[in-house]
Amino acid sequence: MVKLSDYVVTFIEKEKVRDVFLVPGRPNAHIIDSIGRNTNMRYVCFKSEEAATMAAEGASKLSNRPAVVVLSSGASGTNALTGVADAWVDSTPLLVISGQTRTDEITSGAVRQLGIQELDIVQIVRPITKYAVRIEDANSIRYHLEKAVHLARTGRPGPVWIDLPSDLQGMDIDEDELKPFQPPGSPGSGGDGETDEKIEEAIRLVREAERPVLLAGNGIRLAGAQQSFLELVDRLALPVLTSRRGADLMPDDHPLFFGRPGTYGQRSANFVIQNADVILSIGSRLSLPQIGRNPKAFARAARLIVVDIDKHELGKPTIRPYQAICCSAGEMIRRMQEKLSEGQRRDISAWIQRCREWRSKYTEPRPNGHPPEDRLDAYAFIRILSQSLKPGEIVCVDGKAPLxxxxxxxxxxxxxxxxxASGLENTSFALPAAMGSCINSNGREIVCLCEYRGFQKNAQELETVNKYRLPIKIFILDTGGYYIKDTQQDYFGGRYVASESEEGITAPDIRQIGAAYNLPAFQLSTRRDLESNLPEIVQKPGPFICDVRIDKSQKFEPKIVYTVKPDGKWIAKPLEDMYPFLDREELKANMIVDLLEEE
Structure with missing residues (x-):
């Protein structure tokens, strides 16, 4: 016989999970005790469930393996929702185990609450998890654990949640009597004749194209196929673009890499994708930030081949695939490698040269100069930071402005x-994710780029950073307000309602926060600071925090903007027509595809 909570922890250990991210409470006391008695497990206590869940997210995104979060009940579960939603949208495998009140205190029917801290968390999280279940029979624990972990990591990965009442946690169970889970055939594994034919047709289309492009997304990393992807690129020898989550799939200095397209993407990359005649998209879900908010204008002259493990992504209304292939990115790459021959292909050297010209001329976001020396430009900060970092370093970044x-x-x-956490544009993600990445990588140095409001949501975890001496280099980008002010200036007559420091959107002295948690603190506020001090600061050992005072007039440029019609309708510009606008003749000279007429 074995105590159920001991069985749960041993199961986690057998899944090669070493670190558990947790917040203790009475409803999970048995699980906490079992973790503490297991000498092969490490646990990290967080101040908040939001931070614990996002730390597990960071660990999972770095390792490409399910991470484990242990929570209590009631508000402990609801506090974790943003992290779980992040994991759902970004296809990140997580196993969340929550404590619950005793089984005889769980309400049913119209009674809102019976037990202490009781809440039906399973019904709340079911829409944002691949599997969510409350354990009602102690002898079903093996089945549900095995099913949850299987679903978390197979097909399109995602979070799973097991809710475990406190009285069941302490029960003794007979391991020999536990029913196992028998997984069905793996979805998206391919192998059928129809998929073979589609892959052969995709190869033919790419080989015959005059202006082919490969758009690579994070599904490639989720499939563990990064190296085989790079080998495929070398064999296909065609221009490559990446999605936001796939930005680290290949180095920027690769001769076939031409950038990251999108609504806030690089102008040069947008020229590449908008002028393509065949696009092979592998592992990218082609989100609206990627293709723009005028989907009909996206790659309008291209035959779009979309490879996605999720059949629902292939049928969404914002894309019109010429060919849709439902299989994993890894399976697609492997089978393309098998089917590629050394046969003749069209000469695309002129196309590659054109892509190089775009990259040379239009990649820098602000070619017309930077703010004066007494101000700090965000793009210059990122550029100098990037130059100062070594190969192999890990960077965790908040959503919105920093991303x-x-x-x-x-x-x-x-x-x-x-x-x-680009799916939700989560602005409180970077700090806990950096902590999870650091813990998962056995204490590697992590560079953390925080949005200053989001940083304050999890600033309490600086005590956790200090306690475990996690070598995290935390840069906090203070932009002086919300970036809705960009929209307010462009479309609402410059009325900055609830978006600037004058409206109450203020931040404390970051250096004093650092002192409170016994962390060294620095500040950058001018271009002179940036050029002379940032390279030196980056080389200092973490943990430390650095307050980066961005120029308050900083804008997102280039970007896709809207035309506002007399009837109030907003029409997004196509990806090639970014603001600040190019002269119409210059734009026309950069388009092989016909320009769209204004609607």
Missing amino acids: TFVMHSFRFKEGQRLIS
């Missing part, structure tokens, strides 16, 4: 990793 600046100006080197 946008990184997508424009960071130049990835060999082996560097980008850990982000």
Whole structure:
């Protein structure tokens, strides 16, 4: 016989999970005790469930393996929702185990609450998990654990949740009597004749194209296929673009890499994708930030071949695939490698040269100069930071402004990793994710880029950073307000309602926060600071925090903007027509495809 909570922890250990991210409470006391008695497990206590879940997210995104979060009940579960939603949207495998009140205190029917801290968390999380279940029979624990972990990591990965009442945690169970889970055939594994024919047709289309492009997404990393992807690129010898989550799949200095397209992408990359005649998209879900908010204008002259493990992504209304292939990115790459021959292909040297010209001329986001020396430009900060980092370093970044600046100006080197939560544009993600990445990688130094409001949501975890002496280099980008002010200036007559420091959107002195948690603190506020001090600061050992005072007039440029019609309808520009606008003749000269007429 074995105590059920001991069985759960041993199961986690057998899944090669070493680190558990947790917040203790009475409803999970048995599980906490079992973790503490297991000499092969490490646990990290967080101040908040939001941070614990996002730390597990960071660990999972770095390792490509399920990470484990242990929570209590009631508010402990609801506090974790943002992290779980992140994992759902970004296809990140997580196993969340929550404590629950006793089985005889769980309400049913119309009674809202019966037990202490009781809440039906399973019904709340079911829409944002691949599997969510409350254990009602102690002898079903093996089945549900095995099923949950199987679903978390197979097909399109994602979070799973097991809710475990406190009285069941302490029960003794007979391992020999436990029913196992028998997994069905793996979805998206391919192998059928129809998929073979589609792959052969995709190869033919790419080989015959005049202007082919390969768009690579994070599904390639989720499939563990990064190296085989690079080998495929060498064999196909065609231009490559990456999605936001796939930005670290290949170094920027690769001769076939031409950038990151999108609504806030690089102008040069947008020219490449908009002028393509065949696009092979592998592992990218072609989100609206990727293709723009005018989907009909996206790659309008191209035959779009979309490879996705999720059949629902292939049928969504914002894309019109010429060919849709439902299989994993890894399976697609492997089978393309098998089917590729050394046969004749069209000469695309002129097309590659054109892509190089675009990259040379239009990649820098602000070619017309930078703010004066007494101000700090965000793009220049990211550029100098990027130049100062070594190959193989790990960068965790918040959503919105920090991620946008990184997508424009960071130049990835060999082996560097980008850990982000781009699906929800989560602005409180970077700090806990950096902690999880650091713990998962046995204490490697992590560079952390925080949005200053989001940083304050999890600033309490600086005590955890200090306690475990996690070598995290935390840069906090203070932009002086919300970036809705960009939209307010462009479309609402410059009325900055609830978006600037004058409206109450203020931040404390970051250096004093550092002192409170016994962390060294630095500040950058001018271009002179940036050029003379940032390279030196980056080389200092972490942990430390650095307050980066971005120029308050900083804008996202280039970007896709809207035309506002007399009837109030907003029409997004196509990806090639970014603001600040090029002269119409210059834009026309850069388009092989016909320009769209204004609607």
